[in-house]
Amino acid sequence: MKDLFHLDPTITYLNHGAFGACPKEVVKVYQDYQLSLERNPTGWITGQGREALDKSRKSLANFLSCDHRDLVFVPNPTAAMNAVMKSINLQKGDEVLTTNQEYGALDIAWDYHCHSAQAKVVRSTIELPIYSADKLLDQFWSGLTDRTRVIFISHMTSATALVMPVADICRRARELGILCIVDGAHVPGHLDLDLSTLDPDIYIGANHKWLLSPKGNSFLYVRTDLQDQIDPLAISWGYQPLLHGRERFQSYHQYQGTVDFSAYLCMDACIEFRRKYGWEQRTEECRSILRKYAPRFAEVLGSKLLAPQTDEWTGQMASFYNPAVDMLKLKENLERNHGIVLAVNRLHDDEYIRISYQPYNQEAELDHLLDGIREILR
Numbered sequence: 001m002k003d004l005f006h007l008d009p010t011i012t013y014l015n016h017g018a019f020g021a022c023p024k025e026v027v028k029v030y031q032d033y034q035l036s037l038e039r040n041p042t043g044w045i046t047g048q049g050r051e052a053l054d055k056s057r058k059s060l061a062n063f064l065s066c067d068h069r070d071l072v073f074v075p076n077p078t079a080a081m082n083a084v085m086k087s088i089n090l091q092k093g094d095e096v097l098t099t100n101q102e103y104g105a106l107d108i109a110w111d112y113h114c115h116s117a118q119a120k121v122v123r124s125t126i127e128l129p130i131y132s133a134d135k136l137l138d139q140f141w142s143g144l145t146d147r148t149r150v151i152f153i154s155h156m157t158s159a160t161a162l163v164m165p166v167a168d169i170c171r172r173a174r175e176l177g178i179l180c181i182v183d184g185a186h187v188p189g190h191l192d193l194d195l196s197t198l199d200p201d202i203y204i205g206a207n208h209k210w211l212l213s214p215k216g217n218s219f220l221y222v223r224t225d226l227q228d229q230i231d232p233l234a235i236s237w238g239y240q241p242l243l244h245g246r247e248r249f250q251s252y253h254q255y256q257g258t259v260d261f262s263a264y265l266c267m268d269a270c271i272e273f274r275r276k277y278g279w280e281q282r283t284e285e286c287r288s289i290l291r292k293y294a295p296r297f298a299e300v301l302g303s304k305l306l307a308p309q310t311d312e313w314t315g316q317m318a319s320f321y322n323p324a325v326d327m328l329k330l331k332e333n334l335e336r337n338h339g340i341v342l343a344v345n346r347l348h349d350d351e352y353i354r355i356s357y358q359p360y361n362q363e364a365e366l367d368h369l370l371d372g373i374r375e376i377l378r
């Protein structure tokens, strides 16, 4: 499968979760779109390109089981979240309830926006290892107060690579009348995602990670009746205050000045690639292989498994923590001396090593990693 990607065949690439990797077939479609743009920039940007954009958004909406009018393309989750944070009009004393497991850049962004509004970020501690959803939910809701205005939670956490029980959280947030925002950066193409069933208020996802798109392709989903409250980051031609109804969300967000939006146009190519190569079946195999290896990695790293190795908690990434191991040094050594690329992510004061496993990987690569870790830590 690795031949289907541009990945360097001489390295062991176990870091799909960071920036994804795009199949050659999809890169080709992407570059063809770029060439179409350059042949007639005016005609493309104002004509066929726009039509292709609408078509691609419909394909993505179909993949995510939602109405295409409730989605807009954005370059990355950070841009989507900053647009949301700027729009929600936090007031002095308001609280944003989140966890100690969130992606660092978005922690920084929440701190920034809450500080400006004199609002407060409340980070419930999710204790690791996780033993049960009930216990985790109790820990999460312990941060709820009568000042909680917003809930923000990752569907799959970044450093610790754990699936959070967001369906329960969205349901309860709705009952309580609290705005619920889900950071699903790692979810599209990785975990089952049916937005109509999950019914979050706001959901963001990256298409360039597990959905295999070229970089700079993500989405922002906003429930229909909240769309008028969410402004784009950049105010441009589409921002016409008198515009209301179903066109407004697209019009406000879709035109952000001159950009190459070719990456957004590749949804059909990504979805077709998945179908053609039986990607779903293959990724299911990846999950079981990684779960088989997880206890071995935990053993060599002197770490505990962070959660039960089931679909409820894990996917195609596994993270490990041991404060006695300098994870950054280990990562550098693995890269330099063993040609292995993986992630080390800092979460507050702790460093987690994270392994991603895709159909382009092989069990032999996990064995190679185990040997490398053993040799370095010996």
Ligand SMILES: Cc1ncc(COP(=O)(O)O)c(C=O)c1O
Residues within 6 Å of the ligand: 017, 018, 076, 077, 078, 079, 102, 103, 105, 106, 154, 156, 157, 158, 183, 185, 186, 206
């Ligand atoms: C959970 C989570 N949220 C958000 C992001 C943000 O992605 P970006 O920095 O590309 O905006 C990431 C990136 O890996 C992530 O893991």
